[in-house]
Amino acid sequence: MTTIKLAIQKSGRLSEGSMDLIRRCGIKVKNGIGKLKAEASNFPIEFLFLRDDDIPGYVQDGIADIGIIGENVMVEEDRDVTVLHKLGFSRCRLSIAVPKGDQYNGVKDLQDKSIATSYPKILKNYLDEHGVVADIHEISGSVEIAPSIGLADAVCDIVSSGSTLFQNGLKEVEKIFYSEAVMVGSPNMAEEKMELVRKLLFRIKSLQTAES
Template sequence: MTKKNSPASDRNPVFNIRIAIPNKGRISVPIRELIEKSGLGIIDNGDRTLIARTRDKHVEILYARPIDIPEYVASGVADLGITGHDMVIERGSDVKELLNLGFGSASVVLAVPDDSDINEPGDLDNRRVSTEFPGLTRRYFKKIGVRPVIVPVGGACEATPSLGISDAIVDISSSGTTLRQNHLRIIDTVLKTSTYLIANPRSCINKKEKIDEIHLAL
């Protein structure tokens, strides 16, 4: 006699692959659209859900802050992730960047007030630099042999020079409009970034067939 799957097993399939994607932010909507076009689709369980099903019963979605996604993937909490290259570099996580998805292109830049006497990165020795990317910023300045005071901030970085918090900022910029609105000028590009599909190295071996399938679909 053939044993049929019970309704309980249909409702609770074994998820072989978990994909972490941003819960909000500038690239969250394009990522959701890409997943839909890939054939996976997302079946939301409500506005406040952290985990959602997809049309593939072996794949689920984990919503997370973009900055946390590299570490979730590196630790194995998620097998795959979609986030910015800048987030991967900031966290320094042990992940594989499988695919540049070709959207969300931007630059992490070093900028100073229009009327500042600072004209090059070397002028920032012992000066204050505010940023939402302290890890990336420290590595950048160490590489060029400059020692500023790094001031980590949680948001509105572009406003910090006018508030007297810092002499310069390291921030992400796509069009430069926000910088111009805050009377800031770019003096160097720290990093070029875009949106990447990243993977846990162990999952790439243990779950290669399914990951290759998702990679190809995206």
């Protein structure tokens, strides 16, 4: 029997929303969370629990058929995957922030500055579009402390409420990318699998219609 494999973030800001969506679709997950794999008792689907950054690659390579990730990760990873549906949770934005005492009049002020980020591709695209050349420092975590320890003049990081920036003495000056959770799929999925994916998407869309 055909089954589809759905890659979900193992633990983090997408995990709860992803599992909650599956449950609300009426899908019963057997042998629970915390493991690396799980199955459902009433839908031909298997779950793979992974780090979010690895999901686009797994979907591209067909290890998973579909996955749930933030659009920020999808664009940054730049793999051969297609967005099947926007899911409306884990909304956030990617923004540039500078120390709150700094003068800032516009994106041109970033010329020749150093900017710390975990999203070098999205940042570079944005700077290129605005004709600004800056020194992009790729770091994988704790981006917001970079200016206070002298590592960079500015940061480009995910913002939700804005309180992390505030606590680190930074002000948001450019909102460069808006993101929410999306379901992605491999562009060359077999038709029998696509049929199951359509069934799942139909349930998700019905939920969203009922809630709007």
